[in-house]
Amino acid sequence: MKKLSRKFFEQKTVVVAKQLLGKIICRKLSDGTVLKGKIVETEAYTQEEESCHAYKGKTKRAEVLFRQAGTLYVYFIYGMYYCSNIVTEHEGYGSAVLLRAIEPLNISADVKKASGPAKLCKYLSVTKELNGIDITDKNSVIWIEDAENIAEEEIVQTVRIGITKAKELPWRFYIRNGKCVSKK
DNA sequence: TAAGTGATTAGC
DNA sequence: CTAATCACTTAT
Numbered sequence A: 001m002k003k004l005s006r007k008f009f010e011q012k013t014v015v016v017a018k019q020l021l022g023k024i025i026c027r028k029l030s031d032g033t034v035l036k037g038k039i040v041e042t043e044a045y046t047q048e049e050e051s052c053h054a055y056k057g058k059t060k061r062a063e064v065l066f067r068q069a070g071t072l073y074v075y076f077i078y079g080m081y082y083c084s085n086i087v088t089e090h091e092g093y094g095s096a097v098l099l100r101a102i103e104p105l106n107i108s109a110d111v112k113k114a115s116g117p118a119k120l121c122k123y124l125s126v127t128k129e130l131n132g133i134d135i136t137d138k139n140s141v142i143w144i145e146d147a148e149n150i151a152e153e154e155i156v157q158t159v160r161i162g163i164t165k166a167k168e169l170p171w172r173f174y175i176r177n178g179k180c181v182s183k184k
Numbered sequence B: 001t002a003a004g005t006g007a008t009t010a011g012c
Numbered sequence C: 001c002t003a004a005t006c007a008c009t010t011a012t
Helices: A013-019 A062-066 A117-123
Strands: A024-028 A034-046 A072-077 A081-087 A095-104 A142-145 A155-158 A172-175
Touching (some): A034 A117, A062 A081
């Protein structure tokens, strides 16, 4: 399988969000174990809309969003959870795709263990230590492998969930009938 | 539906 | 410094 290049993430954020569906996210743990999961749900965030962390400019937390495409953005929320995003478009523009759910491909994995943005991070052992890494780097501990594109009719596009601002934007994508898609 | 939980941010 | 907010999950 081929690792996705930086070029893939340099497309428009909503395009990346949509095309990431069906791709395989891989995580190499410190003991050498490699976990894999199919991405089944994503959301797009760009700096023009107020629900994005980059909306107010380069704050200390959001600075990572302005880096080059393919950078991993991990943030801590509600005192207990991490969420991971992949930075998109060009350097200096704050945008990213939130990974909301994956379907674990490891043999003994529970299919519900990664059906939510914070659960997915827990499953893949993603913490703030990984904030800012380049997932297109050859030696990265997280990367995404290419896979067949999901057919247009299998992709559902709806409004984003769990946010309080700019709710009307239809920037959430998931695979129809995907068993690991998050709540609601 | 409610509440736990602490980093981040804006506003004094 | 303080207080409000938060792209969530789990258990009622």
